[in-house]
Amino acid sequence: MIRPLRHEVLRPGLPEGSTRFRGDDHPLALHVAVRAVTAGRTDDVLSVGTVFPDPPPWEPGRTDAWRIRGMATKGDFRGQGFGRRVLxxxxxxAVRHGGTFVWCHARVGAIDFYGHAGFVAIGGTFDDGVAIHQSMWRTLHA
Ligand SMILES: CC(C)(COP(=O)(O)OP(=O)(O)OC[C@H]1O[C@@H](n2cnc3c(N)ncnc32)[C@H](O)[C@@H]1OP(=O)(O)O)[C@@H](O)C(=O)NCCC(=O)NCCS
Structure with missing residues (x-):
């Protein structure tokens, strides 16, 4: 359900297999989708995101860290609060499973989105071959 929107927003023009991310099949991974259910038609997926336990590269020994991946909202539906609800x-x-730290590789266009949600940047930007990214993190409280 989440992969078609990942493909459209995050991997356009790339093979479908590029929408399979490490961590997707982690037993504690959660994939969230906001869907518009309209009578008489197939419901549309408007916004998606994924989280799974994973230490940040700058602190590989952490056991309380979770990674956010694959945040994407369909073009016409951005800025309406769907991404925030997914996040x-x-x-x-992550909090329900004892997580106290969450991090992501934010695309530069999404830095303010994560900033609004309390994330702060660490280190410089980098290119992973698909987009320019900024590492960001925040602590979590139950
Ligand atoms: C980043 C993204 C997922 C945000 O989803 P969204 O549904 O538009 O976000 P929301 O409408 O829930 O916005 C939540 C808050 O972040 C802010 N925000 C969202 N995107 C923003 C942006 N690009 N720049 C500045 N602020 C942004 C909103 O103003 C809102 O602020 P508020 O809480 O004060 O009202 C979406 O813009 C997207 O799919 N972008 C392209 C793909 C991408 O870069 N994904 C991130 C991969 S790391």
């Missing part, structure tokens, strides 16, 4: 659900899942 809040992902963070709540």
């Amino acid at each position: 809040d659900a992902l963070v709540a899942h």
Whole structure:
């Protein structure tokens, strides 16, 4: 359900297999989708995101850290609070499982999105071959 929107927003023009991310099959991974359910038609997936336990590269020994991946909202539906609702659900899942730290590789266009949600930047930007990214993190409280 989440991969078609990942493909459209995060991997356009790349093979479908590029939408399979490390961590997707982690037993504690959560994939969240906001869907618009309209009578008489197939419901549309408007926004998606994923979280799973994973230490940040700058602190590989951490056992309380979770990673946010694959945040994407369909073009026409951005700025309406869907991404934030997805992110809040992902963070709540990490907290429920004892997570106290969450991090991501934010695309530069999404730095302010994560900043609004309390994330701060660490280190410089880098290119992973698909986009320019900034590492960001925040602590979590139950
Ligand atoms: C980043 C993204 C997922 C945000 O989803 P969204 O549904 O538009 O976000 P929301 O409408 O829930 O915005 C939540 C808050 O972040 C702010 N925000 C969202 N995107 C922003 C942006 N690009 N720049 C500045 N602020 C942004 C909103 O103003 C809102 O602020 P508020 O809480 O004060 O009202 C979406 O813009 C997207 O898919 N971008 C392209 C793909 C991408 O870069 N994904 C991130 C990969 S790391």
